[in-house]
Amino acid sequence: MNTPIYDFLKSYNSSGDLRLHMPGHKGKDQIPLSFGLDITEIHGADSLFDADGIIRESEKNAAALFGSKATLYSAGGSTLCIQTMLSIAKRDGREVIALRSVHRSFIAACVLLGIEPVWSYPRYCAGILSGTVDMEDLEKKLKASHRPCVYITSPDYLGKMADIKTIAQLTHKYSGILIVDNAHGAHFAGTDQHPIKQGADMCCDSAHKMLPCLTGGAYLHIGNEQFIPGAKHEMSLFASTSPSYLIMMSLDLCNDYIHNKLPYDRERLIPLLSELRKKISTGYKVYEGDPFHLTLLCNGLWLAQQLRQRGIECEYADRFCIVLLLSPLNDFGDIERLENALLRDITLPSHSDMADELILREAERVMTLRDAALSPYEMIPVEKSSGRICAGVDVPCPPAVPIAVCGEKINSHMIKIFQRYGILTVNVVK
Ligand SMILES: Cc1ncc(COP(=O)(O)O)c(C=O)c1O
Known part of the structure; x- marks a missing residue:
């Protein structure tokens, strides 16, 4: 039998391509992986949804690192965390007010849970994918809601950051709770920029997107103690009964990385990335946001093709932008390679004409x-x-x-x- 998936992975892994896409480990081995490490809930191995042993200890380590009241592991990505957080909010009788630039995992969770969100449309900045929160509109919706739960995505797919601290204060003023989709922001671990430190009641981090973690590994952080009891039960409603120990182990090792290496990697890389931004902004329109999301506003499809020919694979491209996703695991050589490709090898692409019509307007709902x-x-x-x-x-x-x-x-x-x-x-x- 042929093995098309394995063949593709082997070939990509040996290609030496520069991975400017998820996962955050960038293909750099953290430990030798073996089938021998892949187990299930045997004696001594604890159980994710009923944790009182090694998993609980590891989750406590994560909570200490992120400054949360509790942290739950997910082997089903942020998608599972989003289902869990919304399920908790629903059980708490909350009305969900969501910024419209949500990821589809939010929509799917609403379908499963029968949640009908109230939309707040952002002030769009780069097509429909990115925008800033319209605080006036948000306040209006908070005022009108009896028991609100605000749901914000930050950083968004293009790297734009919301002012979580101000949004949290506003939400709490109206007795609301704040959930943040921080799927793209696990690298803020231990900094004041992390949503939990900014006042979010709950948030999810896809460790696998921005940190050295296997795909599927995510943290669900709870900042508001009231939501801790029952949270594991809520997660078990949607999750596999066989969560991967390899993924949980990877989250465990990620804690060690966050504790011992992340601050140094950030300190080393952020100035290099800011220098890169400065240099390439002479020819490219660079979108403002998180330093590790390098988003260029140009014909992304064309640029992605040019980069691919030079062994550089991007995270996302469309006719209006390209997202080159770096992580704290990238090194000086990676950045130099990207800079050379963008500034020496490739002729500058034309800027995108991000037309006004690429803005979502209030839609008419005719069915739930x-x-x-x-x-x-x-x-x-x-x-x-x-x-x-x-x-x-x-x-x-x-x-x-x-x-x-x-x-x-x-x-x-x-x-x-x-x-x-x-x-x-x-x-x-x-
Ligand atoms: C903004 C956002 N939220 C949530 C998710 C879902 O995360 P995961 O793939 O970890 O389930 C994604 C995935 O790309 C995302 O981009």
């Missing part, structure tokens, strides 16, 4: 999110979808920010955005 997502559906060409009800949780473009959310009526403005992102088909309710 859950009902639409669970209805019979059909896939139709985008240009024929005007007036139909969106049924798809899956968003064709990789950053997975929904242009239309299930239950919303598709309009001509949305169709324009689908087309600008090169999306040709859409799932609609039959």
Whole structure:
């Protein structure tokens, strides 16, 4: 039998390509991996959802590092943490007010839980993928809600950071709770920039995206003690009953990395990255945000191709931007290689014309999110979808920010955005 996955992985691993994409370990071995380390809940190995032994001890180490009241391990990425946090919020009788530039994992969790979020539309800065919180709108929605839960993504896919501290203060002023999707921000561990230190009640960090952790490893941090009892139970509703010990071990080792190496790696790399930004901003439009998310506003598809020909693989590209995702595991040589490619080898790409129309406007909801997502559906060409009800949780473009959310009526403005992102088909309710 052929082994197409293994063959691809072996070939990519031996290619020597510079990985400017997830996972954060960048292909650099942390320890030798072996099947011998892959076990399940045998005697002495503890049990993730009923932890009182080695897993509990390791989770406590993580909580101490991040300054949380409790930290839970997830072997199902931030996706599982988002399901858990929203389930806790729902059980607490909260109304979820979410910044619209959410990842699809949020939408899927809402479908599973029957949550109908109130949207706050951001002030968009780079197409639909990134924007800043409209604080006036957020306050209006907080005032109108009886028992609010604010849900913010920061850093977003392009690296834009929200002012979590101010948002937390505002949310708490209206007796709300704040959940932060910090999937892209695990590298803020131990700094004041981490959402838990900024006042979030709960947040998730995909350790695997930004730190040396196997794919699927994430932390769910709880900053508000009231949500600790029952949190494991909530997570077990959605998770596999066989969480991977390799992933949990990887989170355990990640704690050691955070404690012993991360501060030095950050100190070493951040000045280099800021120097790189300065140099390349002579020719490229560089998007402001987290230093490890190097986002350039240009024809990303063209630039990704140029970089690929030079052995550099990006995280994401579309017609308007490219995301080159670094992590504290990158070294001086990696940055030099990228700088040489961008400034010496490649002719400068044309700037993107991020048109005003690439902004999501308030949509008309005609069905609940859950009902639409669970209805019979059909896939139709985008240009024929005007007036139909969106049924798809899956968003064709990789950053997975929904242009239309299930239950919303598709309009001509949305169709324009689908087309600008090169999306040709859409799932609609039959
Ligand atoms: C903003 C954001 N949130 C959540 C997720 C889901 O994280 P995970 O892949 O760890 O499940 C992603 C994945 O890319 C993401 O980009």
